[in-house]
Amino acid sequence: MMKLSILIPSVCVVAMMATGCVSNKKFAELQSTNTKLQQSNEQLNQRLQASESDASGGKIRIKSLEEQIAAEKANAVALQAALNKCLNSSSQGNVNISKLVDEINSSNKYIQQLVNAKNKSDSLNMVLTNNLTRSLSQQEMSDVDVQVLKGVVYISLSDNMLYKSGSYEISDKAGATLGKIAKIISDYSNYDVLIEGNTDNVPISKPNIRNNWDLSALRASSVVQALQNTYKVDPKRLTAGGRGEYNPLVSNDNEASKAKNRRTQIIITPKLDQFMELIGKAPAETKP
Incomplete structure (x- = not known):
């Protein structure tokens, strides 16, 4: 136009x-x-x-x-769907987290019980050890070694003090020392007692004693019977065992080392059933 x-x-x-x-x-x-x-x-x-x-x-x-705009709207719809799914999962997750927290609290309580039991055991072991060492004379301490290792009390008695030479019979001079040990054992009735015989590597062959296995077991049995019959320790708490020559403290290269390996150990431990009972209280595992 x-x-x-x-x-x-x-x-x-x-x-x-x-x-x-x-x-x-x-x-x-x-x-x-x-x-x-x-x-x-x-x-x-x-x-x-x-x-x-x-x-x-x-x-x-x-x-x-x-x-x-259309693409953003579609994206917004997808995000909303994802958010809804996340919220649903979060609701279920909160339930799972709550269960997990309960399990953790239960486990922590159980761990604390174990710690308390161990602390109590350690404290009793120290008291037991102190009471025993105070009751022994200086001369007796030269033939007795008392140690606490990993929650267990080890009382090691020398062969020369405890038995007659080449025999499994208890010597007269060992009576007073065994009596003091028996009193400690009786005072701590919640402990079990293992008597363990050990020898050197020198072969032995006598009537009724075929080898060092026999000798170590017979010596341990003699101590157990003395504790039961003479000092009235409950026999249900006592166990006798022989290790022969196969549990040496040192090599058997010389007479001094052999003398050290010839020993009887009185091993005092907390009652196993108490720990088993505590283990039985452990929180049960929750299946996923």
Whole structure:
């Protein structure tokens, strides 16, 4: 439409020139006006094309934005679904966490019971050891060694003090020492007592004693029977065992070392059934 309105004045100018209706000056003015109108028309056409191009680009951008909005909406729906699933899982997880906390608390309580039992046992062991060492004379202590190792009291009695030479019979001089040990054992009735015989590696063969196994077992049995019969220790708490020559403290290279290996140990331990009872109280495992 704009181009059509501009072409009409141009035709009029040509017609006027052809009929000689206007002067040269007037014609020049009309021609200048026509040129300006053509230039304006061209500028308007360019602006129109630019506007149409911008409108086309705007439509493309709008379409792209609409697609992005649609994608974001779909993403929001997916996120909401994931959130709902997470909330459901969290609810179940809270239940599992609560159970886990209960199990941890129960385990901690059980561990504390074990620690308390161990501390009590350690304290009693120290008291027992102190009472025994205070009751023994200086001379007796030269033949008796008392140690606490890993919660167990070991009373090691030398072979020379305890038995007659080459025999499993208790010597007379050992009576007083055994009596003091028996009193300690009786005072601590919650402990079990293992009597363990040990020898050196020198072979032995006598009537009723075939080897060091026999000798070590017979010597341990003699101590057990003395504790039971002479000192009235409850026999249910006593156990006798022989280790022969196979549990040496040192090598049997010389007489001094052999003498050290020939010993009888009185091993005092907390009653096993008490620990088994405590173990029985352990928290049960929860199945997943």
